[in-house]
Amino acid sequence: MRRFVIRSLESAVRRGDASASSCRRFSSDSTPERKVAILGAAGGIGQPLALLMKLNPLVSSLALYDIAGTPGVAADVSHINTRAEVAGYAGDEQLGKALEGSDVVIIPAGVPRKPGMTRDDLFNINAGIVKSLCTAISKYCPNAVVNMISNPVNSTVPIASEVFKKAGTYNERRLFGVTTLDVVRAKTFYAGKAKVPVAGVNVPVVGGHAGITILPLFSQATPASNDLSDEDIKALTKRTQDGGTEVVEAKAGKGSATLSMAYAGAIFADACLKGLNGVPDVVECSFVQSSITELPFFASKVRLGKNGVEEVLGLGPLSDFEKEGLEKLKPELKASIEKGIKFAQEN
Ligand SMILES: NC(=O)C1=CN([C@@H]2O[C@H](COP(=O)(O)OP(=O)(O)OC[C@H]3O[C@@H](n4cnc5c(N)ncnc54)[C@H](O)[C@@H]3O)[C@@H](O)[C@H]2O)C=CC1
Ligand SMILES: O=C([O-])CC(=O)C(=O)O
Numbered sequence: 001m002r003r004f005v006i007r008s009l010e011s012a013v014r015r016g017d018a019s020a021s022s023c024r025r026f027s028s029d030s031t032p033e034r035k036v037a038i039l040g041a042a043g044g045i046g047q048p049l050a051l052l053m054k055l056n057p058l059v060s061s062l063a064l065y066d067i068a069g070t071p072g073v074a075a076d077v078s079h080i081n082t083r084a085e086v087a088g089y090a091g092d093e094q095l096g097k098a099l100e101g102s103d104v105v106i107i108p109a110g111v112p113r114k115p116g117m118t119r120d121d122l123f124n125i126n127a128g129i130v131k132s133l134c135t136a137i138s139k140y141c142p143n144a145v146v147n148m149i150s151n152p153v154n155s156t157v158p159i160a161s162e163v164f165k166k167a168g169t170y171n172e173r174r175l176f177g178v179t180t181l182d183v184v185r186a187k188t189f190y191a192g193k194a195k196v197p198v199a200g201v202n203v204p205v206v207g208g209h210a211g212i213t214i215l216p217l218f219s220q221a222t223p224a225s226n227d228l229s230d231e232d233i234k235a236l237t238k239r240t241q242d243g244g245t246e247v248v249e250a251k252a253g254k255g256s257a258t259l260s261m262a263y264a265g266a267i268f269a270d271a272c273l274k275g276l277n278g279v280p281d282v283v284e285c286s287f288v289q290s291s292i293t294e295l296p297f298f299a300s301k302v303r304l305g306k307n308g309v310e311e312v313l314g315l316g317p318l319s320d321f322e323k324e325g326l327e328k329l330k331p332e333l334k335a336s337i338e339k340g341i342k343f344a345q346e347n
C-alpha cells in the first residue's frame with residue numbers, strides 16, 4: 001500500500017518550513033476529511049490559530065466563528081493555498097452552521113487578563129460564554145472533540161462537563177483543557193537553562209492551568225541535565241508557573257499570550273486530529289477527567305486516539321520538591337473545579 005508521510009505541524013514549524021507548498025503535497029487522498037471549528041476566531045488567539053490550522057494538512061474544513069469580525073478573517077485566511085476550505089460565521093444565528101459536522105472544536109472565546117488580575121478574575125464573564133458555546137456544541141456536534149482554551153481552564157473544563165452532562169452528551173474522552181502552553185514554556189525555559197537544543201526537549205507539566213496549580217516535572221525532563229541545582233529547578237518552576245503573568249505584564253493592558261498560545265493550541269489540535277486518524281502513540285499533556293489523583297480533573301500526559309482520550313497516563317516518579325508542589329496545588333485546584341461545577345449546576 002502506498003504510504004504517505006504526514007509531516008507534523010510541530011516539526012514543520014520547528015524546521016521553519018510550514019509553507020503552503022510543503023503542506024499541499026500531503027493532500028487529501030490519504031487523509032480523512034476533518035472539520036475544525038474555532039470559536040472566538042476573530043480574537044488575539046483566534047486569528048493566528050486560524051492561520052496555523054489553515055496550514056495543517058489534516059484539516060479539510062475550517063469554520064471560523066465569533067460574535068463579529070469573522071468574515072474578514074475568513075476571507076483573508078481562505079486565500080492561502082492549502083487544503084482546508086475556510087468559512088466565516090458571525091453571531092448567534094450562525095453558530096449552528098459553524099459547528100455542524102465538526103470533528104474538533106477549539107474554544108479561545110472570552111476575555112483575557114489585564115495586569116493585576118488572576119485567571120479566576122475572568123470567571124464571571126467567561127463562565128457564561130463557555131456555557132452557552134458548550135450548549136450549542138451539545139446540540140450541533142455532540143461527538144466533537146473539544147479543546148478548551150478559555151480561562152480559567154481549571155473551571156471552564158468542569159463547566160463544559162456539566163453542560164454536556166445536562167444535555168446527555170458528555171463523553172469524558174472528548175473534553176480537553178488545553179495546557180500545552182505550559183509545556184511549551186517549560187521546554188523553552190529548561191532548554192535555555194540546561195543549554196541543550198530546544199527541539200529535542202521534553203518536559204511533562206501536570207496539575208492545572210493557573211499559578212501554583214501548574215506543576216512542571218523537571219525531574220522527568222529529557223535530555224536530563226546534571227548541571228541544574230535545586231535553586232535552578234525552583235526558579236524554572238516559578239517561571240513556568242508565572243509565564244502567563246510575564247506576558248500579561250509585558251503587554252501592559254493589551255491582553256495576554258496570543259501568539260505562543262496559538263502555536264500551543266495548534267500543536268494540541270494537531271495531536272487530537274492525529275489521534276482521531278489512528279496515528280499511534282500520540283501523547284500530550286492535557287487537563288482532563290482523571291482518576292490519577294483524588295481530584296476529578298487533572299492535567300497529565302494523555303494518550304490520544306480515535307475516541308479522544310485513549311489513556312490517562314500516571315505521574316511517574318516525582319522528586320521531593322514536586323511531591324510537595326503536588327500537595328500544595330490540590331486545595332486551589334479543587335476549589336476551582338468545584339466553582340465551575342457549581343456555576344454550571346446553578347445557571
Ligand atoms: N489555555 C491557555 O493556556 C490560555 C488561555 N487564554 C485565554 O484565552 C481566552 C481568549 O484570549 P484572547 O484571544 O487573547 O482574547 P481576545 O479578547 O483577543 O479574543 C477573544 C475573542 O472571543 C470572542 N468572543 C467573546 N464572546 C464570544 C462568544 N460568545 N462566542 C464566540 N466568540 C466570543 C471575542 O469577540 C474575541 O474576538 C482568554 O480567556 C484567555 O485568558 C489565553 C492564553 C493562554
Ligand atoms: O496568563 C493568562 O492570563 C493567559 C494564559 O493562560 C497563559 O498565558 O498561560
